[in-house]
Amino acid sequence: MNILVIDVGGTHVKLQATHHEQRVEFDSGPTMTPRRLVATVKRLTKSWKVDAISIGYPGAVLHGRIASEPHHLAQGWVGFDFRKAFGKRVRIINDAAMQALGSYRGKRMLFLGLGTGLGSALVINGIVEPMELAHLPYKKGRTYEEYVGIEALKEHGKKKWRKSVATVIATLTSALDVDYVVLGGGNARLMKELPTFVRLGRNDNAFTGGYRMWTPAYTRQMA
Numbered sequence: 001m002n003i004l005v006i007d008v009g010g011t012h013v014k015l016q017a018t019h020h021e022q023r024v025e026f027d028s029g030p031t032m033t034p035r036r037l038v039a040t041v042k043r044l045t046k047s048w049k050v051d052a053i054s055i056g057y058p059g060a061v062l063h064g065r066i067a068s069e070p071h072h073l074a075q076g077w078v079g080f081d082f083r084k085a086f087g088k089r090v091r092i093i094n095d096a097a098m099q100a101l102g103s104y105r106g107k108r109m110l111f112l113g114l115g116t117g118l119g120s121a122l123v124i125n126g127i128v129e130p131m132e133l134a135h136l137p138y139k140k141g142r143t144y145e146e147y148v149g150i151e152a153l154k155e156h157g158k159k160k161w162r163k164s165v166a167t168v169i170a171t172l173t174s175a176l177d178v179d180y181v182v183l184g185g186g187n188a189r190l191m192k193e194l195p196t197f198v199r200l201g202r203n204d205n206a207f208t209g210g211y212r213m214w215t216p217a218y219t220r221q222m223a
């Protein structure tokens with residue numbers, strides 16, 4: 001099966017397919033609607049053979065359907081019919097959950113995506129549980145994302161941001177009782193010293209997760 005993976009972020013959209021190793025990227029941001037996404041993807045992949053599509057979406061996804069509008073993109077995503085728009089089989093998952101699925105190496109894993117915002121997911125014994133921790137209250141009337149998202153990095157600088165990330169990792173690890181943590185997202189590379197139970201993810205993991213969404217094991221999980 002030729003699978004196209006679409007990793008939708010608040011700043012960029014990244015594309016890769018099983019038969020096309022070169023990755024394609026284009027800007028997203030607050031003007032990105034689902035119709036514009038589909039039109040751009042079709043234009044950039046018009047010569048690719050595609051049988052099925054995996055989409056990592058930066059927001060809540062429930063039972064394979066988008067459940068809330070994104071915080072960093074335009075509106076209109078809830079209820080949008082990607083299968084009809086693409087004319088292909090489509091599976092949608094939270095973007096952090098897709099990267100978590102590709103990062104998983106057994107036991108109980110917490111994935112935290114440090115990008116435009118904060119993505120989060122648990123994988124327990126192979127079962128992916130997307131989470132929406134970013135906008136939960138954290139402290140001083142602010143959310144987790146307001147401490148470790150890109151705006152916090154710009155406002156407070158790397159040193160203070162790193163300290164906030166380390167504190168959030170410790171808090172969530174203790175609360176969720178996980179064996180290890182994987183840090184993904186474009187800003188994860190800015191971390192210097194990490195505990196032994198924390199490792200940096202690879203950018204390719206999101207695409208590995210997208211491919212795994214069409215394996216029999218994930219299909220059974222969706223049933």
